[in-house]
Amino acid sequence: MEDFRAIKVETIIVKGKKELKVHNPTAYPMIGIGAQGAVFRLSPKRCVKLYESTHSAYWEAKALKAAKEGTSFPRLHEAGDHYVVMDYLEGPTLQEYVKRHGELPEWACAQVVGILQEMRRFKFARIDTRIGHIIVTSGNKLKVIDHSGAFRTTRRAPFMLLISLEKAGVLLPFLRYAARHHPKLYEKWRDKRREGTDVDRVPRLPRMETLLKEDTK
Ligand SMILES: Nc1ncnc2c1ncn2[C@@H]1O[C@H](COP(=O)(O)OP(=O)(O)O)[C@@H](O)[C@H]1O
Ligand SMILES: [Mg+2]
Structure with missing residues (x-):
């Protein structure tokens, strides 16, 4: 398996606005992007959210850990400095x-x-x-x-x-x-x-x- 840690997410300023710029040398497809991070599908059941800031990664992992007994949250599989691996949720919003x-x-x-x-x-x-x-x-x-x-x-x-x-x-x-x-x-x-x-x-x-x-x- 390729290493998703090779994917880099950084902030750039476009017309005075903060945007995320993604460098993805892997074959993992990007499935979403927001203000905090970009999300890539790792397998049928898992995805990874890579963050621009370590703070955001820390806080997302903390929330998913707190909610691990819940029924309405993706399960947390692995958390690192800049990323969180969680359940990939299939379906429309x-x-x-x-x-x-x-x-x-x-x-x-x-x-x-x-x-x-x-x-x-x-x-x-x-x-x-x-x-x-x-x-x-x-x-x-x-x-x-x-x-x-x-x-x-x-x-x-x-x-x-x-x-x-x-x-x-x-x-x-x-x-x-x-x-x-x-x-x-x-x-x-x-x-x-x-x-x-x-x-x-x-x-x-x-x-x-x-x-x-x-x-x-
Ligand atoms: N667990 C997941 N399963 C499926 N899609 C996801 C998952 N997490 C995020 N996404 C997709 O990636 C997009 C960006 O993720 P999100 O957590 O909203 O990032 P941000 O904190 O930057 O707003 C979401 O709007 C959604 O389309
Ligand atoms: Mg979002």
Whole structure:
């Protein structure tokens, strides 16, 4: 097997913006790239995320270790200075799924709340994700990637998730699900939204009664 450590990821500035530049002398195909790292498929079941900074690698490994008893996270196989080897998750993102099917089914709402609950259980500081980071794996089991910020950003309500759901046109079904099945949690999000600073982009959350009343129509 070739050594994925030969792949180099560095930051360059393009038109004043930070971008990652990848040098890949191996045959491993790149399957994704973000702000922190680039991801390569090593085998049918494994991929490696290579980071520009050792900090990001350290924090992602830490989050995946913390979540190892969870059911919604890729398993961590190996971690090094600049990389993390984890399960390759096969399937469309929840964002692609919603686009294709034109809806966010109830089973997906339930699992998205389940993901947030696992993040809380594993004491993540950022209890948040977005639907582009949730993968619909076989048997419609949702799993979540990109955790290098899990302990570095603090967010007690899933604002990024709500923004991504609104963009995809499926915020309301999710809010109704949450209000009906997790009223305390929903009230907490509303409180955080109201008292929050820096929430301009976060959708306003209707009162619970309003949501539930409309639901019965
Ligand atoms: N475990 C994984 N399985 C399958 N694809 C993945 C996995 N991890 C990352 N990816 C792909 O690589 C992309 C970049 O990874 P991500 O963790 O979001 O990096 P960044 O922290 O730089 O945003 C993702 O959007 C996704 O397409
Ligand atoms: Mg990402």
